Amino acid sequence: xxxxxxxxxxxxxxxxxxxxxxxxxxxxxxxxxxxxxxxxxxxxxxxxxxxxxxxxxxxxxxxxxxxxxxxxxxxxxxxxxxxxxxxxxxxxxxxxxxxxxxxxxxxxxxxxxxxxxxxxxxxxxxxxxxxxxxxxxxxxxxxxxxxxxxxxxxxxxxxxxxxxxxxxxxxxxxxxxxxxxxxxxxxxxxxxxxxxxxxxxxxxxxxxxxxxxxxxxxxxxxxxxxxxxxxxxxxxxxxxxxxxxxxxxxxxxxxxxxxxxxxxxxxxxxxxxxxxxxxxxxxxxxxxxxxxxxxxxxxxxxxx
Amino acid sequence: xxxxxxxxxxxxxxxxxxxxxxxxxxxxxxxxxxxxxxxxxxxxxxxxxxxxxxxxxxxxxxxxxxxxxxxxxxxxxxxxxxxxxxxxxxxxxxxxxxxxxxxxxxxxxxxxxxxxxxxxxxxxxxxxxxxxxxxxxxxxxxxxxxxxxxxxxxxxxxxxxxxxxxxxxxxxxxxxxxxxxxxxxxxxxxxxxxxxxxxxxxxxxxxxxxxxxxxxxxxxxxxxxxxxxxxxxxxxxxxxxxxxxxxxxxxxxxxxxxxxxxxxxxxxxxxxxxxxxxxxxxxxxxxxxxxxxxxxxxxxxxxxxxxxxxxxxxxxxxxxxxxxxxxxxxxxxxxxxxxxxxxxxxxxxxxxxxxxxxxxxxxxxxxxxxxxxxxxxxxxxxxxxxxxxxxxxxxxxxxxxxxxxxx
Ligand SMILES: Nc1ncnc2c1ncn2[C@@H]1O[C@H](COP(=O)(O)OP(=O)(O)O)[C@@H](O)[C@H]1O
Ligand SMILES: [Mg+2]
Numbered sequence: 001x002x003x004x005x006x007x008x009x010x011x012x013x014x015x016x017x018x019x020x021x022x023x024x025x026x027x028x029x030x031x032x033x034x035x036x037x038x039x040x041x042x043x044x045x046x047x048x049x050x051x052x053x054x055x056x057x058x059x060x061x062x063x064x065x066x067x068x069x070x071x072x073x074x075x076x077x078x079x080x081x082x083x084x085x086x087x088x089x090x091x092x093x094x095x096x097x098x099x100x101x102x103x104x105x106x107x108x109x110x111x112x113x114x115x116x117x118x119x120x121x122x123x124x125x126x127x128x129x130x131x132x133x134x135x136x137x138x139x140x141x142x143x144x145x146x147x148x149x150x151x152x153x154x155x156x157x158x159x160x161x162x163x164x165x166x167x168x169x170x171x172x173x174x175x176x177x178x179x180x181x182x183x184x185x186x187x188x189x190x191x192x193x194x195x196x197x198x199x200x201x202x203x204x205x206x207x208x209x210x211x212x213x214x215x216x217x218x219x220x221x222x223x224x225x226x227x228x229x230x231x232x233x234x235x236x237x238x239x240x241x242x243x244x245x246x247x248x249x250x251x252x253x254x255x256x257x258x259x260x261x262x263x264x265x266x267x268x269x270x271x272x273x274x275x276x277x278x279x280x281x282x283x284x285x286x287x288x289x290x291x292x293x294x295x296x297x298x299x300x301x302x303x304x
Numbered sequence: 305x306x307x308x309x310x311x312x313x314x315x316x317x318x319x320x321x322x323x324x325x326x327x328x329x330x331x332x333x334x335x336x337x338x339x340x341x342x343x344x345x346x347x348x349x350x351x352x353x354x355x356x357x358x359x360x361x362x363x364x365x366x367x368x369x370x371x372x373x374x375x376x377x378x379x380x381x382x383x384x385x386x387x388x389x390x391x392x393x394x395x396x397x398x399x400x401x402x403x404x405x406x407x408x409x410x411x412x413x414x415x416x417x418x419x420x421x422x423x424x425x426x427x428x429x430x431x432x433x434x435x436x437x438x439x440x441x442x443x444x445x446x447x448x449x450x451x452x453x454x455x456x457x458x459x460x461x462x463x464x465x466x467x468x469x470x471x472x473x474x475x476x477x478x479x480x481x482x483x484x485x486x487x488x489x490x491x492x493x494x495x496x497x498x499x500x501x502x503x504x505x506x507x508x509x510x511x512x513x514x515x516x517x518x519x520x521x522x523x524x525x526x527x528x529x530x531x532x533x534x535x536x537x538x539x540x541x542x543x544x545x546x547x548x549x550x551x552x553x554x555x556x557x558x559x560x561x562x563x564x565x566x567x568x569x570x571x572x573x574x575x576x577x578x579x580x581x582x583x584x585x586x587x588x589x590x591x592x593x594x595x596x597x598x599x600x601x602x603x604x605x606x607x608x609x610x611x612x613x614x615x616x617x618x619x620x621x622x623x624x625x626x627x628x629x630x631x632x633x634x635x636x637x638x639x640x641x642x643x644x645x646x647x648x649x650x651x652x653x654x655x656x657x658x659x660x661x662x663x664x665x666x667x668x669x670x671x672x673x674x675x676x677x678x679x680x681x682x683x684x685x686x687x688x689x690x691x692x693x694x695x696x697x698x699x700x701x702x703x704x705x706x707x708x709x710x711x
Contacts, residue, residue, distance in 0.1 A: 204403035206390035208417035
């Protein structure tokens, strides 16, 4: 399961049990076929599309295969701001989701440990938003934030919001929407590690003169790190490619467009397939690099 | 509120007294510790001995501050610490489960307490502590890469390195094999006398408690049954529980039939057993008396009645097990449970055989009278793991015989 996708210690232990047998390879086959069909093929197709050029004198939206790497220069020049904004918003959303998700996971996984029924109930509540469509939930927030809505009314009353100003379409509402939508993805993996945390280790910390705060910093947090890493990845990666929250139809505006919104527009509206494909590749490459650095740094537990 | 003994870089100069006053601990629906009073003098090696589930770990957790007493007070070095938190108490614990931090190296584990107190040479001291338990060569490894016994020694080093005024050990040698166990017992004693710390050692192994401790407290069902020097406890157990948990005993229950200035005499199913008054907890009514198996000798002819000697018999030998230096006999006498007798195999002593008719004799001053009221179960429950191998062997034998008889 994704919850425990990143547990460096377990991977180390597994590495010593490397037995290669023909049967094992055979069992791998369905997985390999799946990967080739549904990951490698679209990826190659995307790569090829990103290098296409318009057919001279052709119709709008007609392209032919080429090696036009200038597409990348074009998208980076045109959409550099949106790209940076995407990662900025995603980072902020991950941070807020962590700040909300960790205490929540701690409460469910540790405080409620002696009350299994309450624990199960709280878990259901964390997952409950998934029972309603992602789109509907985000639309609901648009309603809540609307100019005539209660939140905007309150904000105008206390003077944060000028007359006629709205909450939707701002960076705040987009980051809010991202945070809200990804809290369960942050909470569940952290919960999974905290739920397994051996509280006797926390007691040992106290026995060895560590105050509760020090014990949290030196024992609880490092042991919860695999969950925190999984959670931030599960939040950061999809959030940086998100195209719903930042869209004008939902919580965003043209000033808050993210890379996902731009890709969507290029594919569906502008029909600039090479640009959309090139942006997708850029998005993927940047995520790969960022995640690589992150996992490598946290894997050596010097993160904390 | 910070305890001065835990202040930065400060090692305990010497062990501290521990005093438990009227301590009770009730869990929902279960009383684990019941009105416990206990004083452990500074610098002593104190063993808390009892069967599994009798409340030993709970007692240690109360002292360490990991559990709050329902009632009573805890004083360390004369200071009331009942309301202080675990990290403020000058106490370290070697946990039964080791509780080593899995995300730290062995060295980091051992240095943890020192670092929290801001000790300067934390790393050097940690290495020294690891040398003490002969594990310095694995200091860079993780706990998961060590065997159970090694982990236990690391746990010991991690606690000892802090030189706490009071060191709590919760069955710290449980996972070690016999040789290492003996070695660690000696090392523990050495560490204790070298630094003069107060050790509170919890164990269910009576041999370990007797060989290591200055004072042993035998605990049963959340209460201390008897406390004293090991030899004292062995020679004069006060209750049936102590008599059977600490070594083996032959117990006889009966009415006191006569009593004079020095002694009482009990009639137990026809056997008349005399106990010196100072060694008898109860002097009248239905009482239980006993004698240790090695104090009893066997004779194949009826011995002459003599003052100062108890004679019981005749009975028949129902089991003989030879173990080199000694032979253990089991004698069945009508009206009594099986009686154990250990005889030294000195060159002239004659072997008795299965089915032989024998009389049991022992010196009156070896008898003891117990405090238990009324009849006690003859086979008071013995915890499986604390028995020395010889008695395990005999027990297995007895079980086998029982099975054979059934079949
Ligand atoms: N947190 C708890 N809640 C309820 N009962 C407990 C708790 N901790 C211990 N006990 C009970 O208290 C008794 C004594 O336990 P413990 O002190 O661990 O025994 P020992 O260490 O002597 O084997 C046991 O019967 C155990 O079930
Ligand atoms: Mg225990």
